[in-house]
Amino acid sequence: xxxxxxxxxxxxxxxxxxxxxxxxxxxxxxxxxxxxxxxxxxxxxxxxxxxxxxxxxxxxxxxxxxxxxxxxxxxxxxxxxxxxxxxxxxxxxxxxxxxxxxxxxxxxxxxxxxxxxxxxxxxxxxxxxxxxxxxxxxxxxxxxxxxxxxxxxxxxxxxxxxxxxxxxxxxxxxxxxxxxxxxxxxxxxxxxxxxxxxxxxxxxxxxxxxxxxxxxxxxxxxxxxxxxxxxxxxxxxxxxxxxxxxxxxxxxxxxxxxxxxxxxxxxxxxxxxxxxxxxxxxxxxxxxxxxxxxxxxxxxxxxxxxxxxxxxxxxxxxxxxxxx
DNA sequence: ACAATTTGACCATA
DNA sequence: TATGGTCAAATTGT
Numbered sequence: 223x224x225x226x227x228x229x230x231x232x233x234x235x236x237x238x239x240x241x242x243x244x245x246x247x248x249x250x251x252x253x254x255x256x257x258x259x260x261x262x263x264x265x266x267x268x269x270x271x272x273x274x275x276x277x278x279x280x281x282x283x284x285x286x287x288x289x290x291x292x293x294x295x296x297x298x299x300x301x302x303x304x305x306x307x308x309x310x311x312x313x314x315x316x317x318x319x320x321x322x323x324x325x326x327x328x329x330x331x332x333x334x335x336x337x338x339x340x341x342x343x344x345x346x347x348x349x350x351x352x353x354x355x356x357x358x359x360x361x362x363x364x365x366x367x368x369x370x371x372x373x374x375x376x377x378x379x380x381x382x383x384x385x386x387x388x389x390x391x392x393x394x395x396x397x398x399x400x401x402x403x404x405x406x407x408x409x410x411x412x413x414x415x416x417x418x419x420x421x422x423x424x425x426x427x428x429x430x431x432x433x434x435x436x437x438x439x440x441x442x443x444x445x446x447x448x449x450x451x452x453x454x455x456x457x458x459x460x461x462x463x464x465x466x467x468x469x470x471x472x473x474x475x476x477x478x479x480x481x482x483x484x485x486x487x488x489x490x491x492x493x494x495x496x497x498x499x500x501x502x503x504x505x506x507x508x509x510x511x512x513x514x515x516x517x518x519x520x521x522x523x524x525x526x527x528x529x530x531x532x533x534x535x536x537x538x539x540x541x542x543x544x545x546x
Numbered sequence: 547a548c549a550a551t552t553t554g555a556c557c558a559t560a
Numbered sequence: 561t562a563t564g565g566t567c568a569a570a571t572t573g574t
Contacts (some may be wrong), residue, residue: 387549387550387551388551389551389565389566389568390553390565390566390567391552391553392563392564392565393564394563395562401564403564403565405566407550
């Protein structure tokens, strides 16, 4: 039983439309776009050089010697990611708000310079603003579009390696079960924007739909080297490898050890069904991994770049077209 | 005491 | 206006 749906890019809508800047400086936007494209191209070239250099040094390098390549690669990936996000913001919609852009900038800065205090102060500012004026009670309220970044149906609730904080649940139309809303636990301290929704959609056999929105930008306690192999031979033959040599572990939907306990999702089973389901009674159950197939568009693009450096550029452009 | 969850209200969107 | 996504106070858990 494998069912995975690719549901397109995520669009974020803001409460406060801000078209001012765009209307005022269309040329500025174009210049920004050109500049970003240039930067992205250079980053891509650098990535290709690194990939080439790596294949050489890998053979020559002595065992045990440390290399700065992973660090540099990671850096390049982040640069690329930054360019991509900015370009998407510029291209995806006309109402890209100043607010959204600001929050992303803050997030990136904070994660790169490890200064969570800045974010805290921003949060505090927002809080005090809300207290001061009830009119501004939900000034920062944002709502995402219908289309998730990616989604999957699963016959069991599987630990995906991230720590989620439940922030709501809702009974939806034509559904027998509650839909639970989760955001990354590191939303506040690291500005991670990843979210997911989990809803049981079928009774017998139980089937859960999980929709993911956005990607993790947080640094959680993950083991990027994990290789997941389904225990059941009758299950999907897909082998999930999370070697971090060049993959973006931050965008990986299943990045960490499945062995890690996740009390949130265990609780979710009980709450969603209002009955004491014990399907996840053992870790073996968690590792019955027949429903999990990786299906993340952006990471696919990134993976393309590992083996086909030349094609990566085309794929990258396609991804922009896709998202736009 | 602190952290996580629950829950009803608020609010954007179709 | 109905629906569903989010907020935040209250509640519960550790």
